[in-house]
Amino acid sequence: MTTIIQAQQLDFSYGSHQVLKNLTLMIQAGEIIGLIGENGAGKTTLLNLLLGVNQPQHGQLTLWGHQPGVPVVQTQIGSMLQGDIAVQGITVGDVLKLTARHYPAAFAVPTLLAQLQLTDLANKRLTALSGGQLRRVTFALALVGNPNLLFLDEPTVGMDVTAQRTFWARIAALKTQGKTIIMTSHYLDDIQQVADRIFLLRHGQLAFQGTFRQLQDQYRQVEIVAQTTLAASTFNNLPGVTAVDLTAGTLHLSSEDGDGTLQALVPYLPELHQIVIRRESLADIFVHLVRGASA
Amino acid sequence: MKILIAQLQFDFRRLVLRNTSFQLFTVLMPVGFYLLFTKVLITGTLGEKAQFAVGYLGNMIVYSGLLNALFGLATLLLHDRERGLVRWLQLTPNGICSYYVSVGLVTFAMNLIAVLVLSGVAVAVNHVQLTLGQGLGLTGGALIGQLPLLSLGVLLSFIDRAETLSALANLIVFPLAIISGLWWPLGVFPQWVQVIGKVTPTYQLNQLLGALMLHGKLNLSSLTGLMLWTLGLIIVVASLARYRLKRGGGVVQS
Structure with a gap:
């Protein structure tokens, strides 16, 4: 090159x-x-x-x-x-x-x-x-x-x-x-x-x-979305979780340790439906970086 | 050379052929004034009328040049800067030089067109008689006299706001036209106005053209006055341009 x-x-x-x-x-x-x-x-x-x-x-x-x-x-x-x-x-x-x-x-x-x-x-x-x-x-x-x-x-x-x-x-x-x-x-x-x-x-x-x-890989953020009847407080202390949002039965979890969070979610799987796991997009990472820099 | 030719074609198309404000204000408005003052609002003997028709042709050639420089050129340079053309050409391999040469040449061409149209109307309507020598002298004098006016136009173009430029151009053009005797004879004004008026480049140019047309002579003191104006304004323009260049700032806006 x-x-x-x-x-x-x-x-x-x-x-x-x-x-x-x-x-x-x-x-x-x-x-x-x-x-x-x-x-x-x-x-x-x-x-x-x-x-x-x-x-x-x-x-x-x-x-x-x-x-x-x-x-x-x-x-x-x-x-x-x-x-x-x-x-x-x-x-x-x-x-x-x-x-x-x-x-x-x-x-x-x-x-x-x-x-x-x-x-x-x-x-x-x-x-x-x-x-x-x-x-x-x-x-x-x-x-x-x-x-x-x-x-x-x-x-x-x-x-x-x-x-x-x-x-x-x-x-x-x-x-x-x-x-x-x-x-x-x-x-x-x-x-x-x-x-x-x-x-x-x-x-x-x-x-x-x-x-x-x-x-x-550097910013290992993972977002997990699922439908659940569980309370938001159930997820607050799971490993790697940085943010929890539960609105109208839809749960949004942000995690900086995808593997750790998913393992910790296993016991709750019967209560979690339509699970979607996605890695952060460039836009998501960008927002995290900017927030991190200005915090 | 091929780039300069392409730039000249580009500029001639936009500044002459497709430029209604040039056609209306720089050419037709002075023609309208010329006809108004030489055919409608005129009294006197036939001889006086004929002489006025020759002298007033010079006035309107100067007025047209003033409009072309202070409204036409100043606005053009500002708009080309504001609307991205200058920035664009700066980034080409050959840079901006051919643009400035072309704009200068086309501006002279615009002035030449105005001189030819005005002279044509004077000959056709008022039966003004110009020898070939007088015609060439008139054209050459008008173009030389355009130098200080164009320098003034370039100076005005350094103003970065179109509204301010337009207001300032109006504040300069019309008072300058009046006190240099382009609309009415200078003698009707108070003494102190006459003193100021006689220093202006437009008065000097008018005197130069008047001497050429009425007496077939070259007025050296007017020519010297015009050269001094040109030199002084070029020094100011060059100093300002250097200052702006030194101040820098990106071509690309943040």
């Missing part, structure tokens, strides 16, 4: 406010990285550094061995940032053709529009598009240069279900082509589905980097 992004001990501050602290990471070609974190955790600042918009005050950052922002790097990058282009007097086709001119190996605009099911919008003015349509056009703008590395910042915000499906299908196709994708999203279910590795930023530091499975 080829390392395309290498960051070592990056620090970045806006004035006296330190946004990124001692950040070290490596990204290989062909990976899909889910970059997650609370608002203000430093995700956008990290993207800014990778795009060459800002420079780190300390540390080393290279893309394909070059400084960020130099033309040889930018020709290989496509970015879909928050906020879409909505200038007056311009059609979708106009802005795509102009962008394509900047890249040596750009896609033919009509072909790309067809692939993204945007042909109908080609002659529409940007100002006449809905928020979701604009987002799709911004995705097309990110792709038109045929980039090897894609930065996608909240890509599916405002897209309807059909558009989201087209988007994710395209991401899957890009992965098979070996493209590298770094994606931020507050839709953590999507990140969980698609990301090879997850980078969790907290207060400007990398709190976790690894696969979703590794994250699940």
Whole structure:
């Protein structure tokens, strides 16, 4: 595998406010990285550094061995940032053709529009598009240069279900082509589905980097749901149980020791029905982490 | 070069062909004023009327340039920043340079269109006679005189709020047009207003065009005045741009 992004001990501050602290990471070609974190955790600042918009005050950052922002790097990058282009007097086709001119190996605009099911919008003015349509056009703008590395910042915000499906299908196709994708999203279910590795930023530091499975193993939370007539207090002191909720006969148990809790539940099984056991999703783990950090 | 050509096509389409406010305010409104003051609200002998029709053509060319710079260019630069175009082009491999060159050239082209339309109306309706030399001088003078006005437009575009920019542009354009004698002769104003009016770049440009059209001469003192305005404003614009660049801040919003 080829390392395309290498960051070592990056620090970045806006004035006296330190946004990124001692950040070290490596990204290989062909990976899909889910970059997650609370608002203000430093995700956008990290993207800014990778795009060459800002420079780190300390540390080393290279893309394909070059400084960020130099033309040889930018020709290989496509970015879909928050906020879409909505200038007056311009059609979708106009802005795509102009962008394509900047890249040596750009896609033919009509072909790309067809692939993204945007042909109908080609002659529409940007100002006449809905928020979701604009987002799709911004995705097309990110792709038109045929980039090897894609930065996608909240890509599916405002897209309807059909558009989201087209988007994710395209991401899957890009992965098979070996493209590298770094994606931020507050839709953590999507990140969980698609990301090879997850980078969790907290207060400007990398709190976790690894696969979703590794994250699940690290935060071994299990949720058990069942119908019961027993009292909630029955479960309060079972091993590993961190929260008990019993509403209208439906029991929700959260446990940080799934095996221990399940063994302790065995005597109560005759009184428990429709049992469902599930491991925590990325969203659940994220909430626990954020709560844990702010507690 | 191919990128600059693509950017020029892009900008010409949006700023000229599909820009109703340019067509209405920068071209048709000065034409309307020109016709109003030279055909409707005019008295005097035939000779006086003919001379006024020539002189007032210069006034409206200056007025059109003022509108183009302070409303057109300033708003354009702000909108392109606000609506993501500048950010987008900054992230392309070739950067933002071709955008600024293109916007500058298309703005000059817009001014040229306004000069040609106004001159065409003056010739067709008021039978104003311009020699080829006068026509070229008028066009060249108008474009050179546009430099300080465009610099002022760029300066205004540094304001980050569209509402503030619009209010300030109104506060500058109309008083400037009045005190530099574009609507009424400067002589009707009090002495102190005349003193201020004669320093303005719009007055200097009007004098330059008037001397070219009425006497076929180059007014060197007006040309010098315009160059000084241009130089001063460029220094201010460059200093402010450097300050903003130094202050930094991400292109990508948090």
